Amino acid sequence: MSNWVRKFKTCKLVSSIYEGHERSVIAKKNIVASFGIKGLSIINGFLLVTVTLNYLDQTRYGIWLTISSLFVWISFMDVGLGKGLRNKLTEAISNKDFILARKYISTSYAILGIIIGLMWGVYILVHPFLDWYAILNTEEEIVDNLSSITLIVFSSFFIQFFLQLFTNVLYAFQRSAIAISYGPVSNFIVLIIIYILSRFGSGTLLNLALVQSFVPLLILLISSIYFFRNDYKSISPQLNYIEFKYIKEILSLGINFFLISIGRIIRYQSANILISQLFGPAQVTPYSIAFKYFGVLNMVFSVMLTPMWSAFTEAYALNDISWIKSSIRKLNKWIFYVSFFGLFLLIISNYIYKIWVGDSIRITIGLSSLMLVYNITLSYGGIYSSLANGIGKVKLQMILSIIGSIIYIPMVLFFVKYLHWGIESIILCTILTNWYGPFIGPFHLKKVIDKKIKEIAANG
Template sequence: MNSSQISYNRNIQINTLLLLLFRGGAILCSFLLIPISLNYLDKSDYGVWLTLTSIISWLSFMDVGLGNGLRNKLAEAIEYKDKMLANQYVSTAYFVFIALMLIVFILFSTINSFLNWNIILKSNLQRYDLLVLTFIIVFSFCCRLVLDLSGIIVISLQKPFIKAVIDFLFNLFTLISVYLLTYTQSKSLLTFGIAVSIIPVIILLAFNFYLFRSKSSYSFLKPSFNSFNKTHLKSLFSLGMKFFIIQIAAIVVFSTDNVVIIQFFSSSSVTDFNIVYKYFSIISVVFGIILMPYWSSFTSAYTGGRLQWIKQSFKKLMLLWIGQLVVTIILVLIAPFIYSIWLGREIKIPVRLNILMGFFVIILNWNNLFVYFLNGISKIKIQLYSSIIIAILNFPLSYLLIKYTSFGVSSIVISNCLCLLICSIWAPIQCYKIVKGTSKGLWNE
């Protein structure tokens, strides 16, 4: 093993350990947040909150994939040790994001007063409170999309653990804030929403100032209008647009689940679904933690022609996938016991929903094992086509399962699993061809 491979492996090991530490803390906080939130809000209002934030999260597609485009291009510039080019990529991305988010917020502010959120969310909350709440959520969301570019930067620099620290602080201070709210005399979804929405913006603002301060090792990346270079827009957007379409497909498949459930079932069903999703997300989050350092490392290794290291990495990741398969089965078996300790015995989750969600996580992690590599080397055209097909199939499939079967909320999970199986077939084939050097045509795009 040469020195570059040793350096790559050591960097990934350090990042993985730190990611597990801080992401573990973030996961713990997010799990504690659910019972505390249910203690402050009732089950129905919490379901409304989950659905509303799912809808608002659709705005994330307005980044037109620019964030992932920056992630790969910046990693390439760092690999070539071109600081000027790196700064131009960062500056261009920041100012384009600011312009996009201003447009999004102005458009939303114009149409928001005409939307009847009580009908959309099937709630009977005060109309004024819902209008204020949606304004605050959208404003904070737009700010986060801009400021979160700092997280993409540290990931491109192969220091994703720093992003994990920021996420941990989000969850920790949110948990503390909601816990303090439980000591107030009356519940308020508006107050809850303000606390949860504003905290991440404050933390990200502080981190951006810290990252780009004059004494920082990364001060050369500080965004500057003079470094804005429109010639880089094509390279960022050509790659970013493909990621953009993939992101839209992901939103259609995953972020619409809560909306479908609240329309066909109830807001309480949204809460049940999200409890199960949160429980099994332990596996997908931990596996994602392990994969995260590999994205930019794959970019750098593939750019530098270090294919042997890539092959060795796949072997390690495959063994880890087998390990998470075993752990997921165990989580399915002990789920009722964990729910009773975590949330109390009044929460009743169908066994079928647990089994199907476990199956969903297993498929998702299998896909991500290969997709992270393909994303890192920008070979995403097949993924683009596959995502479009999945986005088209997902809702009709969910509707048919809800209407013509007795699976209930589990129909949503079944639909998601069937759609993900499409990627499970072609992704490992493409990766094998690329690593072996036999990829041609669409397999190499």
């Protein structure tokens, strides 16, 4: 080992990464690597907004954002299969049962392939009857070939959806830094291509859709092939390892994740569609700008949470409750730093908006303030949602998520139609219907952990 490496590892800050429980060390390494990736992702994300706005315009960019938000609806149509696989795979790996792990992976790919095939087939049948100009509240004079654009985008996304199952393998092996790098790498390549296109002619939504659709697909495909031929060759999916008897085992937990995701998607991802319908496509842009700006808070904190899900799964399976409680205390302390940083972002928000997107897009202080509150509560609640997800205690979270999703859209319509609020009502209603994580989760999971401690003591 060179002297430089020795000095680097003996640095107090760096050495703290290598101290503590092996599980903590793995988590800290992933967190440090993820911070670097997310930092580049944030910079890239801001640049991509600027370049794309210059390539298109505010209205067509708003239309693209609305189409993109529909992807998220589809991405949860695996009925929680990916998240169920993640937990079951982590348990199998913790117990060194790699044959079982291979069966879980092979069976999950087979089931997801069937689901994707059916979904794509249904979409192909209904596509000719969909009036996308009415759905997106726009006109043919603004965007040509909208039907063709959506067909290309949705078809490519179905393939991405299938390939993305692989990221759950990385999470199960606690390699979250690699898993979260796919988005930033894809966006960086997209940024370069869009910038080049903007230099050689006027922007078209079709070209943007082609680039945004196929770049992530190719990266996921190449990565999956590489890892299953090298690092994870022993558990790579094979036809003779498909055993449908494991479907119930994977989906028993996965269905709960699916219902939680549906609730979240209605509350979090329907915003662009609601804004487009209630206020027009152009208003999607200021909402999206504020959402992305303050989303830095949750993005940064999620870097710390991402490796914790599978770490919680392993610790719970091995009855290491003291590690879980210690980790929760440390995460709670970080919420104060996130909050102070958020206040700083709010103070300088107008200045940053002006530099970022100019004076043409107006973002109110009310919208910015609500975005700050939303991201702080989302970050804090994420601690307890991650713990609940990791240990598989998600039934209460599922029930509250469904209730929140049922009342969300009527609540938005009430604020807009009867109280005459603007786009601020969208994010306010999202905050008001996010109950489990920030409010109920801490009490629910304390009860669950205390019960687990008693069971461990009783079994001696």
